[in-house]
Amino acid sequence: MxxxxxxxxxxxxxxxxxxxxxxxxxxxxxxxxxxxxxxxxxxxxxxxxxxxxxxxxxxxxxxxxxxxxxxxxxxxxxxxxxxxxxxxxxxxxxxxxxxxxxxxxxxxxxxxxxxxxxxxxxxxxxxxxxxxxxxxxxxxxxxxxxxxxxxxxxxxxxxxxxxxxxxxxxxxxxxxxxxxxxxxxxxxxxxxxxxxxxxxxxxxxxxxxxxxxxxxxSLEYNSEKITENNKRLCLGYFGSYNSVARNLLPFYKVAIRTPDVEFFIIGDSDLLLESTANVHVLQRISQEELEVYMKKTDVIICLMNHKGNQIPGKVYHDASSTKDILFIKDGEYGDEIEKFFSKYNHYTFVNNSEDDISKAIVNYKTEGVPVRKPVVEFTALxxxxxxxx
CATH class of the missing domain: 3.40.50.2000 (Glycogen Phosphorylase B;)
Structure with missing residues (x-):
């Protein structure tokens, strides 16, 4: 060694x-x-x-x-x-x-x-x-x-x-x-x-x-510790969303007009988004606190940058969990990035538009949230x- x-x-x-x-x-x-x-x-x-x-x-x-x-x-x-x-x-x-x-x-x-x-x-x-x-x-x-x-x-x-x-x-x-x-x-x-x-x-x-x-x-997850039976569908966005890099507004607009679904938006930003009865907006919190919200979440949101070809770490981090990842495409590399990650069968892909995001949420409510297998290719070893x- x-x-x-x-x-x-x-x-x-x-x-x-x-x-x-x-x-x-x-x-x-x-x-x-x-x-x-x-x-x-x-x-x-x-x-x-x-x-x-x-x-x-x-x-x-x-x-x-x-x-x-x-x-x-x-x-x-x-x-x-x-x-x-x-x-x-x-x-x-x-x-x-x-x-x-x-x-x-x-x-x-x-x-x-x-x-x-x-x-x-x-x-x-x-x-x-x-x-x-x-x-x-x-x-x-x-x-x-x-x-x-x-x-x-x-x-x-x-x-x-x-x-x-x-x-x-x-x-x-x-x-x-x-x-x-x-x-x-x-x-x-x-x-x-x-x-x-x-x-x-x-x-x-x-x-x-x-x-x-x-x-x-990918991060190591104990599925028993990050899964909870919720009374209603819950989606979570955990990470930075400064407007220079990512456009979270389409997702947020869909969230505030979907009262029968619960949403968490947690992270740093230059945007001042307001919480509502079903949309909980928080600043950055500790990793220990984040695990509490992760446990409540059925679907993890991963938002692409609207410029460039860099890939947010969250795409990889959460691929070791059994939770579905709603992969919101954006920018000129959106289709190429979808083509690359679709082979891992761990993501639901949508464009960064209110209409596409809304349709995906409706589909979760009617068809249920798929249970995913961890992506072994992303293991740290x-x-x-x-x-x-």
Whole structure:
């Protein structure tokens, strides 16, 4: 078995889609018998993504960055006076954010030397960096340069130059240069969408031979714990739905005019949707709380992005359950994505229109909700094996 160094730019305690993916693969590698050391920042316990449960087992942890003291930042912000200097800083930060593609985790980049030195002390065979966030690959690039004998694997959530839902004002040609420099040192580059993989091969032909598609691992579900006999049909959307990426309004409009069906909409958004008697709208909640709502739900909603070919992690995460997934297609890749996933027989496909969504719900009420078999191709063990092969 192998010794593996893994670089993350977020703490494993965060329940983001990317961290769910990373944790599943890391745990699978441990189960396969590999020895893992994870390099990750200290968590912010005030973060809405934070969970006190680490959820990775038998892994050596190397923390970097600053230890964040609970409440200290908020208190300092409240008591600080608004000076001219602070106003200038605020303006500069706002201007920088318009062209920034890496986010706040870019501040971890100076830690790369410390991480690389520790990697050099250990007898590793593999170096793996996971995104998102992307600074993990920037740190990985540095560590590979100073530990050349390691086989370096990158796993990407979203690409950089071809990310169609990015808000950055940075031009594509510049993002392409940055992305090319990140891809160059990798021995293997993995994408979680087959369509992104094909597009990246065309975008970066020099690296095409290193690029592969590997799906996001499904989550482990105990069917007895996530199934409940409901008095009426219940549908649940669990995840972010910012309007720049996804259009949830057709689903919401159908929900509020279908009073005999119960709906849950839980997640971050720039939209302010109102709850009704049968539609329950909540902000992001903990993974433990989410399991309660998951248990009540007969049908899981998965909404595609309305631009680009990236595939939301939920398509894969919930394919290990026996619940039907209402797969709402959107964007120019909708039909191609349906063709790819229809072979797994775990999804009901509809277009993102009020009429199609309404017909699907009527069909659930009259014909019943199909019970699905878990998709074995998305298991974390098989994906971890392929990642290292």
């Amino acid at each position: 192998s010794r593996i160094a893994i670089i993350l730019a977020l703490p494993a305690e965060y329940n983001t889609s990317s961290m769910l993916r990373c944790r599943a693969i890391i745990n699978a590698m441990v189960e396969l018998g590999h020895s893992i050391k994870c390099y990750m920042p200290y968590p912010d316990e005030n973060s809405k993504y934070y969970s006190a449960m680490l959820n990775i087992k038998d892994v050596e942890i190397f923390r970097y960055g600053k230890i964040i003291k609970t409440g200290s930042f908020a208190l300092a912000t409240q008591t600080k006076r608004q000076s001219i200097k602070s106003m200038i800083k605020k303006f500069a930060h706002k201007a920088f954010k318009k062209i920034d593609v890496f986010g706040a985790t870019l501040l971890y980049l100076p830690e790369r030397k410390k991480i690389s030195k520790d990697i050099n002390k250990n007898d590793f065979e593999y170096l793996i960096s996971f995104s998102d966030p992307m600074p993990a690959h920037m740190i990985g690039k540095y560590c590979k340069r100073h530990n050349a004998k390691l086989k370096y694997i990158q796993q990407w959530g979203d690409p950089l130059a071809s990310d169609t839902i990015s808000k950055t004002a940075q031009p594509v040609w510049l993002r392409k240069i940055i992305e090319n420099s990140l891809l160059r040192p990798a021995d293997r580059i993995c994408y979680v969408s087959p369509f992104t993989n094909d597009e990246q091969k065309a975008f970066f032909p020099r690296h095409a031979g290193k690029m592969i598609f590997l799906p996001t691992p 098989s994906i971890a094996e392929d990642l290292l092969s």
